[in-house]
Amino acid sequence: MSGELLRGPAPSPADACLPAPESAWVYLLRCPDGSLYGGWTNDLARRLQAHRTGKGGAKYTKSHGGPAVRLAYAERCADKSAALKREAAIKKLPKADKEALAAKWAAENRSSIRMATPADGAAVAELYNWYVLHGTQTFQYQLSTAEEYAANIAGVLQKAPFLVATTPDGRLLGFACAHPWHSREAYAWNVEATIYCAPDCVGQGLGKRLYTALLDLLRRQGYYNAFAIVTGENKQSHAFHKQMGFTKACVEKHSGYKFGRWLDVIYWQYALRTDNTPPEPVQYTLPDAVLADVLAKVNG
Ligand SMILES: CC(C)(COP(=O)(O)OP(=O)(O)OC[C@H]1O[C@@H](n2cnc3c(N)ncnc32)[C@H](O)[C@@H]1OP(=O)(O)O)[C@@H](O)C(=O)NCCC(=O)NCCS
Structure with a gap:
């Protein structure tokens, strides 16, 4: 036998993985009475499920629609601290501004x-x-x-x-x-x-x-x-x-x-x-x- 021996792919090393941004979200939920509830999470799907099932969700959403609450706005933030700041800022917004955020989000993410x-x-x-x-x-x-x-x-x-x-x-x-x-x-x-x-x-x-x-x-x-x-x-x-x-x-x-x-x-x-x-x-x-x-x- 002559020439180079054939080999499969070289294993990819740990440092080949590009760092994914931290998972941190602020969100608004629409309750059936039209009110908006704001929060932050590192796992949007899990958090939504908690609000809907009442297991580990907020008291507000539990008493304002539970399974019927709908995602009305989601914004990805750089990290937990940025999400907490953004959550506080969104919570202080007048209702009309929260509604504007939700309307823009719905228009941009309609698929x-x-x-x-x-x-x-x-x-x-x-x-x-x-x-x-x-x-x-x-x-x-x-x-x-x-x-x-x-x-x-x-x-x-x-x-x-x-x-x-x-x-x-x-x-x-x-x-x-x-x-x-x-x-x-x-x-x-x-x-x-x-x-x-x-x-x-x-x-x-x-x-x-x-x-x-x-x-x-x-x-x-x-x-x-x-x-x-x-x-x-x-x-x-x-x-x-x-x-x-x-x-x-x-x-x-x-x-x-x-x-x-x-x-x-x-x-x-x-x-x-x-x-x-x-x-x-x-x-x-x-x-x-x-x-x-x-x-x-x-x-x-
Ligand atoms: C996996 C993936 C396709 C799921 O799609 P998604 O849009 O995030 O999921 P949805 O929001 O539609 O969730 C559908 C249901 O699954 C549940 N679910 C999804 N992610 C969940 C999580 N992290 N924890 C708990 N429940 C979860 C939701 O609560 C929802 O339940 P519902 O029926 O009560 O509404 C998506 O997250 C993704 O692309 N991930 C990265 C790529 C990947 O992993 N692809 C699969 C390779 S095998």
Whole structure:
């Protein structure tokens, strides 16, 4: 044998991870009587759940609507101390100014969900690459290119949905897609689902809208199971998948190595159909009217 011996990728070291900004938010909640409640949190989704369930939420929201309170404003701050200062400043604002903040936020973050096209490749790659560089949500080391994602979108759409959520001015806030799980024919009714929201859009209900549409479309196509592979330390995604009705299927210990540490992955499974009769072949493309019906429900 001559020449260099072939090797796999070099393990990514801890210092390759770009520091993610601290998670610190100020928010306003709309209560059913029209009043606005302000607070701060380091986990918007968890805090919203606490307000809605009354477990660990504020007395005010518990007695002013509980499950019916809605997010009316969210602003990401540099750190806890900045969030506390901003919370105090917002609380002092006259009601009209709080209403103006909420109206501006709603206008800027209004998003609609549609099927992606290869032209979305650059925006999808940019959003995804943030997670490649900043975290272990994805096991990818190298950045994706716009061309790769354009090809990926075109490939996915041949058999499953690739959904994007965009603002009226075209900003991408999140995407969700699925692809067949394994190539052997007996697996033809299973998909792996993927979802990423922009870091400033997490915890605001977008993931739920994207997954609701994705799972509905997959069910109508005739798929039976959606699997999600979630990094052990990705608590946000575990909470999300559990809340969306997935059940924990199995754990792969020590399954990946990124940013200087070994990582487990957990498989979550969602049963789209449960009947025991022989399945119909999956319908890779759905009529436009079906797509419009599903999207109308999450864009309404
Ligand atoms: C995981 C992710 C897609 C979830 O989307 P999201 O928009 O943040 O979640 P939503 O606000 O729509 O939450 C949907 C439900 O999950 C619950 N949930 C979400 N995050 C949660 C958390 N951190 N703690 C508790 N509950 C949580 C919400 O309370 C909500 O419950 P509801 O049905 O009572 O409204 C999003 O946070 C994200 O993109 N994270 C980074 C990338 C990532 O991890 N992707 C997944 C890779 S496997």
